[in-house]
Each structure stands twice: as structure tokens, then as C-alpha cells.
Amino acid sequence: MGEIVALDGSPLSVAVISVANMNKSQHFYRDLIGLTVHEKTKWSGPDFEELWQLPHGASADAVFCELPGCPVGRVLLLDFDANDKTTIRPDDTSRAYGLFNLNFYTDDIHADTEKFKSKGFKFWSDPTHYKMSGAQGAPTEVIFNGPDGVAINLVELTGDDPKTRVGQMRAYVQEHGRTPAGYTPVVTTSHVARDLDKAVAFYETVLKSGILIDEILGSPQQNNFLGLPKTAKTAVKFMQGNHMFGKIALSSPINYECDDLVPTAHAPNIGYIAQMFEVNDLDYCVQACADLEAETYAPRGQHNVPGLGLVDSITVRNPGSGALQLIFRA
Secondary structure, eight states: OOOOSOTTOOOOOEEEEEOSOHHHHHIIIIIISOOEEOOOEEEESHHHHHHHTOOTTOEEEEEEEEOTTOOSSEEEEEEEOOSOOOBSSOTTOOOEEEEEEEEEEOSOHHHHHHHHHHTTOOBSSSOEEOOOSTTSOOOEEEEEEOGGGOEEEEEEOOOOOTTSHHHHHHHHHHHSOOOTTSOOSOOEEEEEOSSHHHHHHHHHHTSOOEEEEEEEEOOHHHHHHHTOOTTOOEEEEEEEOSSSSSEEEEEEESSSOOEEOGGGOSTTSBEEEEEEEEOSOHHHHHHHHHHTTOOEEEEEEEEEETTTEEEEEEEEEOTTTOOEEEEEEO
């Protein structure tokens, strides 16, 4: 079994994606990734407008995607009723501040690469096997441009040594099922921060997550599949809550410049707009956010969220990046 590093920590519950074409996005997450897609609903009303900072009368079609029985690593697709939408991440952007990718585990990364290529998806490189330092292990990874400007990262856990992180995660995945298409829910999602220490403090303090992996990425193999300059060095800290899925790969560039997605990463623009985390004590989280001087984006209130029902929530900007973090209690 894999190691759980933060028994009280909150993993990623839901990644919120604003879509350009709901039918195409549903096809991707339902038919290609294999998540169960719930019936489309209309989301509107004063609480919706307040949550997403939209004008009176705004609405969105909403589709909730999940692996049944798994409370983390889910996806909420939103098609906002708006004429003026900007795509948050251009396809040629391989690293930028803000919320960046969705990461799925697979058992056959080479076959899956050919499958997605046959569907017209653009890959950044061939599948790349690389070693991490110490007892981390050696995965094989590849990234391609998915729908709505979201980068999709496939990972094959190619090492089974139980003493390594990769081996522990592989054992966990083998016991906890996959979608009918052979993938996990979202196991990790990338969040790039200008101030890594402040971003880590948010996940550790507010969400009570722990550091699973602390690594400097900079090998030629790593930079190749990440689409980075050959000499790039990137600080990475994997944050984990009480589940092996729904991890956050926090990263920050060390010796290179990157773009900034945060100014346009909000409704109704197209792409990855927010992360949602379920907590046991929202009062504590609200105070912890204030202590860290996290900017409030949407004040605390009751919101009827598709797929989740009525929740008590607050949305803040991560103090290390400005990315939107919706914290809720069901």
C-alpha cells in the first residue's frame, strides 16, 4: 500500500475546467479517459454569479465527471453562457504561473500515446523514462495538449520497488481500480507558483497537506518531456492529503522565465480556472487564509455546486501564485 503523508489533509476534490465545446470535452473525459459523466445541468442564480464574479443573469451548462466511489480527482466542466471568452493557456505554452495540467496514471503509456495521436492530439515529446533522486523512483511520462488548453500528463509507474515513492504509488493504484478506459482519476495536478514557500504554506496550513516529494527537476530527459530549455531547473514539491490521488505538484522555475496564466484564469475564460478542496473545519480554514493574507475572491456562502450539492464555501487566491482555490464543507 502507498504511504499517506497527511491523514487530515485535503487532496484535490475537483478540478474546474471552463470549456470551449462541451460535447468535445465530454467526449474526451468520458470516452477517452473513461470517467463517468453525469447528466448536464444548468447552473445559475445569485450564488453562481457571486461565486464566479459574473454579471446578473449569467449561467453555465455544467457536467460533473468522476470515478464512482472515489471522492477525489474529479472534474467539473463548465460551459459559460458568454460571447467574450479568452483561452487561458495557448498551446505553445509549456510552463506558466497558475493551474496548469491534469495528470492520469496508465499501464501502457506507449500504446496510449499512439491512441491519442490517432485522435489528433499534439504531443510535446515521446514518452520519457527518467530517474528522480534518492528513493523517489523512476516513472515514464508524456504530455499532450488536451481540450480547452489544458495540458494532459500521462504517467506510467514503471518501477515497482516498494521502497520508492513510485513503487508505493504503483501498488496503491493496482488495488484501487481504474476507469473502463484504463486510467485513474486525476492523480496529480500541476500548480506553478512565483513564491513556492508561500504556496507550500497554504497547502500545509490551510489544507493540512504534507510534502510527499521534494525534488529539483533539471535532467535533459525531464526538460525534454516538460518542453523546457535544456538547462532549465525547476523546484518541485508534491503536496499530498489523505489520499494517494488528488496530489498537487507545486513547482517554481529556478533559472528561466515563464508566462503567467493567472490574470486570465477566471470565468468565463476557457481553461483550468479553479481547484476545489473539501475540508472538515471551514471556520479554521477561513481564519488560516486570513492569517496567510490570502486574497478573498468569493466570500463565504452557500453554493449549490453541480455534482456536490449544497456546500458552504469560500474562494481565495493562493498567496504563492494567485490561482483560485475553492475550499468547501459539504
